[in-house]
Amino acid sequence: MASSNPNANANANPIFITADSIHALLSHRSLIRHFHSTLPALSSSVHTPLRHSHPLSAAASSSSLLLMPSWSSHPSLPYIGVKLVTHFPSNSSALNLPGVHAVFVLFSSLTGQPLATVDATVLTLYRTSCVSGLASKFLSRADSKVLVMVGSGSLAPHLIRAHLSARPGIERVIIWNRSPQKAAALAAKLSEDEGLKAVRFDSGEILDEIIGLGDIVSCATNSEEQLVRGEKLKAGAHLDLVGSFKETMRECDDAALGRAGRVFVDSPAAFVEAGELVGAAERGVAVERGGELGELAGGARAGRQSEEDVTVFKSVGSAVVDLLAAQLVYEEHVKRNGGSL
Numbered sequence: 001m002a003s004s005n006p007n008a009n010a011n012a013n014p015i016f017i018t019a020d021s022i023h024a025l026l027s028h029r030s031l032i033r034h035f036h037s038t039l040p041a042l043s044s045s046v047h048t049p050l051r052h053s054h055p056l057s058a059a060a061s062s063s064s065l066l067l068m069p070s071w072s073s074h075p076s077l078p079y080i081g082v083k084l085v086t087h088f089p090s091n092s093s094a095l096n097l098p099g100v101h102a103v104f105v106l107f108s109s110l111t112g113q114p115l116a117t118v119d120a121t122v123l124t125l126y127r128t129s130c131v132s133g134l135a136s137k138f139l140s141r142a143d144s145k146v147l148v149m150v151g152s153g154s155l156a157p158h159l160i161r162a163h164l165s166a167r168p169g170i171e172r173v174i175i176w177n178r179s180p181q182k183a184a185a186l187a188a189k190l191s192e193d194e195g196l197k198a199v200r201f202d203s204g205e206i207l208d209e210i211i212g213l214g215d216i217v218s219c220a221t222n223s224e225e226q227l228v229r230g231e232k233l234k235a236g237a238h239l240d241l242v243g244s245f246k247e248t249m250r251e252c253d254d255a256a257l258g259r260a261g262r263v264f265v266d267s268p269a270a271f272v273e274a275g276e277l278v279g280a281a282e283r284g285v286a287v288e289r290g291g292e293l294g295e296l297a298g299g300a301r302a303g304r305q306s307e308e309d310v311t312v313f314k315s316v317g318s319a320v321v322d323l324l325a326a327q328l329v330y331e332e333h334v335k336r337n338g339g340s341l
Contacts, residue, residue: 019122029132040298045074048319070319112224129323133162138303140238141310148214152177230255250275262290266315
């Protein structure tokens with residue numbers, strides 16, 4: 001938590017916090033812990049208008065510009081933030097570049113002065129994965145041993161590390177991608193990490209054969225096909241859906257939602273943005289709103305109710321966690337560079 005005057009350096013020039021700096025300032029464990037302690041207390045004080053999403057072309061897979069503003073009325077979070085995001089889905093295949101780029105601009109809500117610009121491409125990878133990690137603490141089984149990672153893009157290694165932070169008993173990670181070579185390459189890269197030597201990393205080519213092995217199944221794709229079939233999920237599995245953020249995108253079928261019954265979300269926007277959830281009732285799927293992440297973290301909503309439950313968490317991105325992640329990065333940067341908070 002910030003002190004009574006977290007903008008003490010507001011008269012200084014705004015700082016730029018680079019990707020390398022973020023890696024030095026954050027860990028998945030520390031950000032999950034920060035979300036756990038702050039979301040229940042502060043989320044109600046953060047004002048988050050619906051994000052603006054502007055298509056930049058008429059093509060079905062068009063590039064887009066997103067603007068996500070937020071500001072807090074709580075004295076422990078005296079900030080205004082705006083995340084600016086570009087989504088160019090063809091980058092990965094055509095240019096070997098990430099499909100998403102972003103910056104986060106942080107202002108003082110006491111004076112309106114700019115405090116920092118943060119590389120939000122990396123910040124978003126941390127915040128998105130740690131949202132899933134925090135949800136996993138309440139929704140996955142405590143004795144989870146196998147994580148199935150569906151997708152091997154830039155978010156996948158962050159999701160893997162976040163789930164490992166939430167469930168340190170995980171012993172095996174199996175990675176699937178439409179390109180088996182990319183899945184195998186990520187598995188090999190993670191296998192070389194000295195900090196992950198206790199975990200076995202594999203890849204697989206047939207998703208239906210892999211899904212049933214997962215105590216946790218985490219999906220981070222841009223798929224418009226239904227990748228995860230509910231009938232393949234094992235009893236007690238936790239399904240973490242991260243990739244879809246518009247109606248045309250779906251990472252699981254209705255059977256997966258039906259087996260869970262309750263769906264937990266990072267934001268109410270999931271029910272009007274995510275293809276898995278939009279129109280579910282009209283398709284005959286009875287989906288109960290299990291609650292939001294802040295309610296789970298604060299104990300206002302119960303998560304997993306039995307060892308046999310199939311649980312589902314769907315995230316679409318939230319300006320609340322953007323602001324909280326930027327808070328932690330900015331305040332850690334100031335502290336480590338001799339500033340006062």
